[in-house]
Amino acid sequence: MKNNSIKSAESNPITMKKSSSYIIPADFPDPDIIRVNDTYYMVSTTMHFMPGCVILRSHNLVDWEHAAYVYDELEATEKETLADNKGAYGKGMWAACIRHHNGKFYISFVANDTGKTYLFTSEKIEGPWQRSEIKGFYHDMSLLFDDDGRVYCVSGNMNITLTEMEADLSGPKAGGINKVIIHDNPQNVILGYEGCHIYKINGKYYIFFIHMPKGKMRTEACYVSDRIDGPYTGKDVLCSDLAGWNSGTAQGGIVQAPNGNWYSIVFQDHGALGRIPVLVPVKFVDDFPVFGAAGFAPREVNVPDLRPDYQYKPLYSNDFTNPAWQWNHIPDKKLISLTSDTFTVKTAKTCKNVVQAANTLTQRTFTEHCAGSVEIDASTINEGDIAGLCALEGEYGFIGITKKNGKYKLIVAEHKIPYSPWSMGVFDNEDPVIKAEKEISSPKLKLKATFNLEHTKEQVQFAFSQNLGDNAAFEDFGAPVKLRYTLDQFVGVRFALFCYSTENAGGEATFKEFKLDLL
Structure with missing residues (x-):
C-alpha cells in the first residue's frame, strides 16, 4: 500500500541501516512521530x-x-x-x-x-x-x-x-x-x-x-x-x-520513509529503567497494517538512513546546561545557580523528603547499566538539611550528607511504597529510612550511583570517595537499594541532585563535575 502524497526526499539511492529494534535505552514513553522531508520528529x-x-x-x-x-x-x-x-x-x-x-x-x-x-x-x-x-x-x-x-x-x-x-x-x-x-x-x-x-x-x-x-x-x-x-x-x-x-x-505512531516503507515507534515497559521506544516495521496487506513478523516485534530492523554522515549529539550529558537535564517540577530560579559544570541550590522551605524537595535537577538513566558521579560541597547546609545524589522514582534511594548536632554525616537512605504498584494519585509524606550512616570529617565528597536495571535485578549501589580528583577510588556504602517502576510517579528512575531542609530553610549545597558513564 502506497501513499501517493509522500515522495522521496532524495533522488539518490537511500542507504539502509541495520539496528536493534530498541532504539533508545531510556525513558521516552508515549511516542508520536512525523517526517518532514528528510527529518523525523518524535x-x-x-x-x-x-x-x-x-x-x-x-x-x-x-x-x-x-x-x-x-x-x-x-x-x-x-x-x-x-x-x-x-x-x-x-x-x-x-x-x-x-x-x-x-x-x-x-x-x-x-x-x-x-x-x-x-x-x-x-x-x-x-x-x-x-x-x-x-x-x-x-x-x-x-x-x-x-x-x-x-x-x-x-x-x-x-x-x-x-x-x-x-x-x-x-x-x-x-x-x-x-x-x-x-x-x-x-x-x-x-x-x-x-x-x-x-x-x-x-x-x-x-x-x-x-x-x-x-x-x-x-x-x-x-x-x-x-x-x-x-x-x-x-x-x-x-x-x-x-x-x-x-x-x-x-x-505509538506510524510514519512512512521516503522509499515507501512504513514504521511504527511504540514503547515497552522496562521496569525501573522506564518505558523505552521500540521500532517495528509495518506493511499493509489488503489495506490493513501488519506489524513486524505477523504481529511480533523483531529484534533487528533495517531502516533507510536519509543522512548517513550526520553526527548525532548524545541524549545524555555531563553538562548541567545541556537539555538532557530537567528540573523536578518548576524551579525557583532565584534559588539556583547553574553553569556547565556547577550547580548550586538553596532551600526556601522545609519538607520531609526528596520527593518534596524543590529545585532538584534530574537526568534520565541511560541503558540498563550506567553510573553517575558528582562532587558535592555541603559545608553550608543547615542543621537537619540533607543534600546528595538520588536514584529518583516512586521507590527511591539516595546517598547524601546531613548535619546532626553540628556534625556532618554520610547517609544512605531509601523509601519503599506500601501500596499497590498500580496506585495513582497518592503522594509521599514520609521520612526516608536511613539504612547506613557514618560521621565524616569533611562535607566535601564525591558521590556515585551505579545502576543495574536488568529485569528482576533492578537496584542501585551507592559509593563515595574523599578524593575529589579524576582518579577517585570509590568505596561502596550501604547495601544496594532495590528499585521498581511504580505509577505514583509514572517515570523511569533518574539521577537527581537535591538539597532540602527539615528544620530551618536557607541551607545550600553545590554540585560539581557530574559524570555519566555507560557500563
Whole structure:
C-alpha cells in the first residue's frame, strides 16, 4: 500500500541501516512521530519535569538527538512548583500529538493536574512555540487535518470519541461531528483502548491505540474505515514481548520513509529503567497494517538512513546546561545557580523528603547499566538539611550528607511504597529510612550511583570517595537499594541532585563535575 502524497526526499539511492529494534535505552514513553522531508520528529511524555514536552530529531529512525522542548514551564500552580509538598507526580503532560500542516508544527496534549488541553504551534521545530488552549479535555488525543480542510480529534479511554474541531483548534466545532466511534469491552480488558493515533492513508482512516486484554500484555490495535465517522472495523495487530520482559510493545505512531516503507515507534515497559521506544516495521496487506513478523516485534530492523554522515549529539550529558537535564517540577530560579559544570541550590522551605524537595535537577538513566558521579560541597547546609545524589522514582534511594548536632554525616537512605504498584494519585509524606550512616570529617565528597536495571535485578549501589580528583577510588556504602517502576510517579528512575531542609530553610549545597558513564 502506497501513499501517493509522500515522495522521496532524495533522488539518490537511500542507504539502509541495520539496528536493534530498541532504539533508545531510556525513558521516552508515549511516542508520536512525523517526517518532514528528510527529518523525523518524535515527541514524548515528560509529565512533571521542566522544561517539558521533549521533541527528538532523527534522519534514520534509529539515532536520535534533542531538538527542542515545547515549554519551559506549564502552569505555575502550587502542584507544579511543589509549593504544596505534594507536586504533580504521575500527572503533568501526557501523550502529546505532533503534526505538521501547511508549513506549521502543531503539538497538543492534556495535563492531568490542570485538567486542560494545550495547543502549541510553531513554524520551526526549535520554536518559539505559541501556546493556546483547546476547550475541553481530550485524553491521549490525536489530530487529523483532513484533505477537505476539516480538523478532527480522536481521544478517550475505553470509548474512543471522534470530535470535529474548529479550524483554529480553539475547541469543538459547533454542529460538528462528536460521537463515540469505537468501544472496548470492559469485561475483557484490564486497560481499555487509549493512546490514539489517527491517519488518513490512500483515502482510508486508520486509528491505532493500545489496550491490555485480560491474560495478555500491552497490545496494539488498529481500526479502519472508509469514512471519518465510521463504521470502523479492526483487531489487535501487535502483542509481542522482547528480551524476556513479559511486557508488550505498544502505543505509538506510524510514519512512512521516503522509499515507501512504513514504521511504527511504540514503547515497552522496562521496569525501573522506564518505558523505552521500540521500532517495528509495518506493511499493509489488503489495506490493513501488519506489524513486524505477523504481529511480533523483531529484534533487528533495517531502516533507510536519509543522512548517513550526520553526527548525532548524545541524549545524555555531563553538562548541567545541556537539555538532557530537567528540573523536578518548576524551579525557583532565584534559588539556583547553574553553569556547565556547577550547580548550586538553596532551600526556601522545609519538607520531609526528596520527593518534596524543590529545585532538584534530574537526568534520565541511560541503558540498563550506567553510573553517575558528582562532587558535592555541603559545608553550608543547615542543621537537619540533607543534600546528595538520588536514584529518583516512586521507590527511591539516595546517598547524601546531613548535619546532626553540628556534625556532618554520610547517609544512605531509601523509601519503599506500601501500596499497590498500580496506585495513582497518592503522594509521599514520609521520612526516608536511613539504612547506613557514618560521621565524616569533611562535607566535601564525591558521590556515585551505579545502576543495574536488568529485569528482576533492578537496584542501585551507592559509593563515595574523599578524593575529589579524576582518579577517585570509590568505596561502596550501604547495601544496594532495590528499585521498581511504580505509577505514583509514572517515570523511569533518574539521577537527581537535591538539597532540602527539615528544620530551618536557607541551607545550600553545590554540585560539581557530574559524570555519566555507560557500563
